[in-house]
Amino acid sequence: MKKIAKSLIVNRVAQMCQEANFVLNDDIKKALLRARKEESSEMGKNIFQQLIDNYQLAEKKKVPICQDTGYTVIFVELGEDVKVEGNLQEALFEGVKKGYKEGYLRKSIVKDPFNRENTGDNTPPVIHTEIVSGNKLKLYLMAKGGGSENMSKIKMLSPAQGQEGVIDFVVDTVRRADANPCPPVIVGVGLGGTFEKAALLSKKALLRDLDDAHSDPKTAKLEKKILNKINKLGIGPQGLGGTRTALGVKIEKYPCHIASLPAAVNINCHAARHKKAVL
C-alpha cells in the first residue's frame, strides 16, 4: 500500500490550476503557430497572431490566458494500492480553493442555478473517479470555459443513422455554435455507452494531445474526416471567416445498447487548458 499525504495532493492541484491557466500546452501552441501560417483569411491570420501574442504574454506575466479561468474538472485515476492520508475529495476541493485564490484566478462558480450566488473560491470542482490497478494516483485537471461549454450538445441517435448521422450531428453542432465558443475550437466527441457516459467520454476526449490520433485506425480516420468537414464551414477564427474553424476532433467510444447510438459533442475553445499529474 502506497501512502500519499493529503497536503501533497492539495499543493499539486493548486499548482495545476495555475499552470493550466497561465501556460498553454505545447501541442496547442504548435497548432496555433501552424494555423497562423495555414489560415487563408488575412483577418484570420491577424487573430492567430493576437492569440499567440496573448499566450506568450500570459506565460511571461503569469496571468490567465483567458479571464474565464473555468470550471475545474478533475478526472481521477486512483490505484487500488494507494491510501490517501486524509480525505481525497477534501484534498481536491482545498487544492482548487488554494490555486484559484493564490493565482488570482476568476471565481466563476455560483451556488445554485437559480439564485446565482458566487461560491467565492471556484469550488466545487466536478470530479470523475475511476478505480484502477496499481499504486499510482493520476490526476487530469481541466479548466473548462463556460462559453464553449454552452455550445455543447448530446443526441440519442438511432443505430441506423450510423457514422453519417454522427458526422452530420457533430458538424451541425459546430456550425450552430458559430462564433460563440471562440473558434478555432477543439471538438470532443463521445460515442456509445449511455446518455451520461457519452457526455463523459466527450469531455475526456478533450484531454488528449492534439497530435494524438486515435489508436483505432477507423476512428482516427473519422476524426480526420470530421475535422476536414468542420474546416470547410468557413466560420474561421472568431467566426470572421477562414479555413481554421477547428484545431482538432477527438473521439472516444464505448459499447452501447442494441437500441441506441448516443453521441455527445463537447466543444472547447482554443484556450484548451489542462494538466496532468502522477503521484
Added chain:
Amino acid sequence: MLSGIVYTARDAAHMKLVNLIKKGQTLPFDLSGQIIYYVGPAPAKPGEIIGSAGPTTSYRMDPLTIPLLKKGLSGTIGKGKRSPKIRKAMKEYKAVYFAAVGGAAALISESITRVSTAAYPELGPEAVKKLEVKDFPAIVVNDIYGNDLYEMRKEEQYK
C-alpha cells in the same frame, strides 16, 4: 482601436439593471452615450489594476439589451453574433456592436489604464466596473446602418 470610457456588465449585472428599469427606478450609472463591455475580469494581481479581461459571449445579453438601448446605450463589446431582433434595435437606436478577440484576455487587459467600481460590488467578478481604455483592440461587427460582419463573411471561398 477604442480609447475612452467603457462600463463592464455581464449576465448578473444586466438582470439587475433591467429590473430597475422595469420598476422605473434610477440606474446606478448613466447609460446615455456609453459603451458596455461584456466581461467578467480576473482579479488583479498585487501591483496591477485588473486581471485578464477578454469578452464573454454576447447572445446571453440579447434578451436584456433593448431596455438599455432605450436608456441611450450607444455601443456594446463582446463576442459572437447578436440576434436579428437586437440587430434591428441597434439600427433603430443607432448603436454599434464591437467584437473583441475571445481568449486574448491577457493582451486586452494591457489596454486598460484605469479601473473603478461603478455598481454592484457584491457581484464579485460580475460587478460593474468603469474602465478607461487606450487603444483597446476591437472590430465593428454591427454598424448603425444594419451591416453585420459575421453575415458578410464569404464562406464559399474557404471550402
